[in-house]
Amino acid sequence: MEFSRIAELERRCIAQTYSRLPVAIVEGRGAVVKDVEGREYIDCIAGIAVLNLGHSHPEVLRTLQEQASRLMHTSNLYYTIPQVELAGRLCELSGGYMSFFCNSGTEAVEAAIKLVRKHTGRKEIIAALNSFHGRTLGSLSATGQEVYRRAFEPLVPGFRHVEYGSIEALRRAVGKSTGAVLLEPIQGEAGVVVPPDDYLREVRELCDERDVLLVLDEVQTGIGRTGTLFAWQGYGVEPDIFTLAKALGGGFPIGAMLAKPEVMRSFERGDHASTFGGNPLACAVAGTVLDVVEREGLAERAKRLGGYLMRRLEELGERHSVIKEVRGKGLLIGVELEVDAGKVVLQGLRHGLLLNSVHGRVLRFAPPLIITEEQLDEVCRRLDTVLGELR
Ligand SMILES: Cc1ncc(COP(=O)(O)O)c(C=O)c1O
Numbered sequence: 001m002e003f004s005r006i007a008e009l010e011r012r013c014i015a016q017t018y019s020r021l022p023v024a025i026v027e028g029r030g031a032v033v034k035d036v037e038g039r040e041y042i043d044c045i046a047g048i049a050v051l052n053l054g055h056s057h058p059e060v061l062r063t064l065q066e067q068a069s070r071l072m073h074t075s076n077l078y079y080t081i082p083q084v085e086l087a088g089r090l091c092e093l094s095g096g097y098m099s100f101f102c103n104s105g106t107e108a109v110e111a112a113i114k115l116v117r118k119h120t121g122r123k124e125i126i127a128a129l130n131s132f133h134g135r136t137l138g139s140l141s142a143t144g145q146e147v148y149r150r151a152f153e154p155l156v157p158g159f160r161h162v163e164y165g166s167i168e169a170l171r172r173a174v175g176k177s178t179g180a181v182l183l184e185p186i187q188g189e190a191g192v193v194v195p196p197d198d199y200l201r202e203v204r205e206l207c208d209e210r211d212v213l214l215v216l217d218e219v220q221t222g223i224g225r226t227g228t229l230f231a232w233q234g235y236g237v238e239p240d241i242f243t244l245a246k247a248l249g250g251g252f253p254i255g256a257m258l259a260k261p262e263v264m265r266s267f268e269r270g271d272h273a274s275t276f277g278g279n280p281l282a283c284a285v286a287g288t289v290l291d292v293v294e295r296e297g298l299a300e301r302a303k304r305l306g307g308y309l310m311r312r313l314e315e316l317g318e319r320h321s322v323i324k325e326v327r328g329k330g331l332l333i334g335v336e337l338e339v340d341a342g343k344v345v346l347q348g349l350r351h352g353l354l355l356n357s358v359h360g361r362v363l364r365f366a367p368p369l370i371i372t373e374e375q376l377d378e379v380c381r382r383l384d385t386v387l388g389e390l391r
Pocket of ligand 1 (some may be wrong): 104105106107109132134135184189190217219220
């Protein structure tokens with residue numbers, strides 16, 4: 001199918017909620033994808049921090065095929081082996097958390113919001129300005145960006161938003177009716193905003209002091225991306241509840257809300273459910289993703305390659321004054337520009353790069369964790385050309 005036909009069908013038949021780049025991707029392998037016209041691109045965004053193992057990882061494919069041919073779906077009316085095995089793996093890797101499975105990031109956050117209310121009996125959750133937690137009404141109410149919220153009011157009551165990174169702001173906001181503080185360990189959609197070093201530790205202390213739950217939304221940071229399997233492990237801070245989605249399924253949809261047993265046990269039969277949540281296919285694939293991440297040391301690789309890419313991007317910043325700042329952790333990196341990052345993304349396509357712009361002026365890098373140093377060098381070489389062409 002030609003690109004013009006694809007674009008025409010999309011315009012005519014699909015809700016126009018996305019601003020898509022003018023490229024139709026038909027296949028991918030590792031960190032490289034091919035479009036419908038046969039052009040290749042290095043993937044610097046990995047389906048928005050999803051494909052941590054890269055495209056078409058052979059073990060993921062094998063698990064998908066084997067599990068699909070055996071059992072795809074049963075509902076939660078029954079036990080299935082992949083679901084209990086995945087929960088067991090996550091329990092072991094997290095140091096004892098129990099799981100509730102769903103199908104996306106926003107659903108994982110919804111489950112967390114309900115659990116906070118059920119466990120604490122309190123209605124208020126303090127979240128951060130500029131945060132992003134999803135688009136369903138509960139998660140959207142937690143999201144601290146007016147642009148996503150405006151058209152959909154009234155939202156779910158009980159959410160307040162404070163400056164991200166400021167412990168003082170949180171200290172002032174947490175009160176008697178507060179059930180939880182909900183934060184991203186790094187704000188991805190706000191343009192890869194990394195909090196001050198001590199922030200999450202101080203938040204944990206504040207939550208303990210005031211008997212409030214700490215919920216960390218790891219939908220974007222989880223599964224090795226920031227240099228540890230879960231970002232909280234890198235900060236030495238244990239949340240009461242955390243969420244996963246995106247990279248957990250390596251490209252297959254799955255979400256999870258994890259909580260310490262004493263918190264999760266407040267959920268009783270019938271409190272929450274999902275027809276597809278925890279289906280055998282998604283759970284089997286997620287199990288394979290965790291195996292590969294662990295066996296191939298992909299979290300450590302993200303840390304090493306992230307440091308490397310940050311240095312290379314900073315070098316680019318010495319040559320291109322349009323680069324204002326390079327920041328991030330592991331392979332979640334933001335490059336703040338003095339111009340609209342969307343222009344750079346479009347120009348990047350012409351040079352075989354799948355780049356991503358977020359929050360206006362930020363280029364976000366979240367490549368597959370299996371990307372090589374040579375590919376990162378090539379990305380920087382091409383980006384050098386792209387930035388040169390902006391002048
Ligand atoms: C931190 C965070 N939470 C929640 C979500 C929502 O996830 P999903 O798009 O799978 O619903 C996102 C998506 O970008 C996210 O970055």
